[in-house]
Amino acid sequence: MTTIGVDSVPRLKRGVRLTYDKVRSTHVLLFPEGVLVPNPTAAAVLELCDGEATISVITKQLGRKYSGVRESDVLDVLARLGDRRVVEWT
Numbered sequence: 001m002t003t004i005g006v007d008s009v010p011r012l013k014r015g016v017r018l019t020y021d022k023v024r025s026t027h028v029l030l031f032p033e034g035v036l037v038p039n040p041t042a043a044a045v046l047e048l049c050d051g052e053a054t055i056s057v058i059t060k061q062l063g064r065k066y067s068g069v070r071e072s073d074v075l076d077v078l079a080r081l082g083d084r085r086v087v088e089w090t
Contacts, residue, residue: 004055006071009090010078011051016086018046031086045077051090 004010012018016031018038027043029036038046044065048058055074063069081087 004075004079004082004089006056006059006075007054009051009054010049010058010082010087011090012046012049013086013088018043029086033085036084036086041073042077042081045074046081046087049078049087 013031016029018027018029020026021028027038027040027046029038029046044062045058048061053061055071055078059069059071059074062074078087082089
């Protein structure tokens with residue numbers, strides 16, 4: 001298992017795509033094994049997983065938009081998505 005920290009750089013795994021379903025007014029995460037409907041918090045995090053931004057940078061970007069964003073919360077969301085095999089680390 002990869003140890004992740006504030007300097008880790010997440011990205012969506014190959015074949016995974018985050019899209020917005022206008023009919024249902026929600027984000028949908030498409031991947032070869034299925035579909036996930038992330039909650040708004042997870043979707044906001046996933047939108048910033050570009051393979052270049054660190055967890056620290058992602059947290060700061062989210063902090064400009066939302067109050068009370070903590071690195072530990074971002075790490076927790078990404079660790080769970082990593083367990084689902086939709087996020088990887090560069």
